[in-house]
Amino acid sequence: MTKNRPAGGQVRIIGGQWRSRRLPIQDLEGLRPTTDRVRETLFNWLAAELPGARVLDCFGGSGALCFEALSRYAAYAKVFELQRGAAMQLKANLVTLKCDTAEVVHGDTLTLLRQGTAAGFDIVFIDPPFRKGLAPDCMALLSEHGWLNEGALVYVETESELGQLALSGDWQLIKDKQAGQVSYRLYQYHGA
Numbered sequence: 745m746t747k748n749r750p751a752g753g754q755v756r757i758i759g760g761q762w763r764s765r766r767l768p769i770q771d772l773e774g775l776r777p778t779t780d781r782v783r784e785t786l787f788n789w790l791a792a793e794l795p796g797a798r799v800l801d802c803f804g805g806s807g808a809l810c811f812e813a814l815s816r817y818a819a820y821a822k823v824f825e826l827q828r829g830a831a832m833q834l835k836a837n838l839v840t841l842k843c844d845t846a847e848v849v850h851g852d853t854l855t856l857l858r859q860g861t862a863a864g865f866d867i868v869f870i871d872p873p874f875r876k877g878l879a880p881d882c883m884a885l886l887s888e889h890g891w892l893n894e895g896a897l898v899y900v901e902t903e904s905e906l907g908q909l910a911l912s913g914d915w916q917l918i919k920d921k922q923a924g925q926v927s928y929r930l931y932q933y934h935g936a
Contacts, residue, residue: 755806758784760815767837769806770829778808778871778901782923786899787812789919789930793897794818797866802853802882807834809869814843821846824853857885864893871901880909887914887935896933901926
């Protein structure tokens with residue numbers, strides 16, 4: 745019998761410099777890592793854009809998306825995470841990977857986005873907890889508060905029943921797929 749073993753699982757990095765590395769994740773309510781199959785499709789979509797990119801992960805969770813981007817040579821990643829345990833695990837995993845080009849910010853994503861930023865991002869991941877209606881608000885705040893560089897690519901993962909998002913003309917849908925109960929889309933932003 746193992747004592748004091750932290751509850752949780754692992755997430756596997758599927759490509760890049762840390763390929764096949766497994767990182768521990770917390771077993772927290774609502775934590776739902778993007779599946780390997782969906783991640784593989786997403787990072788095929790982003791392959792040419794990732795090297796040297798500034799990446800923002802709006803709902804860090806397990807870190808599957810930001811770690812995958814960093815593994816594939818994104819220059820910098822900022823990660824927002826509301827749950828303290830998940831944020832601490834993300835920071836610990838960055839130490840494990842000896843990665844000093846990422847920052848984890850513990851806090852509410854919508855509140856953090858309202859604060860704005862000094863430098864925009866090239867790629868943004870929006871994979872919020874399901875059935876809370878956070879994706880459209882997040883996208884609006886990204887564009888309103890200067891988080892997006894011109895031509896930024898924004899990945900959005902939501903529950904399938906949500907359907908298409910009603911967005912302004914600044915957003916162009918580039919890719920759209922579904923896997924089981926998950927819809928995932930890639931948008932390009934043209935409003936900066």
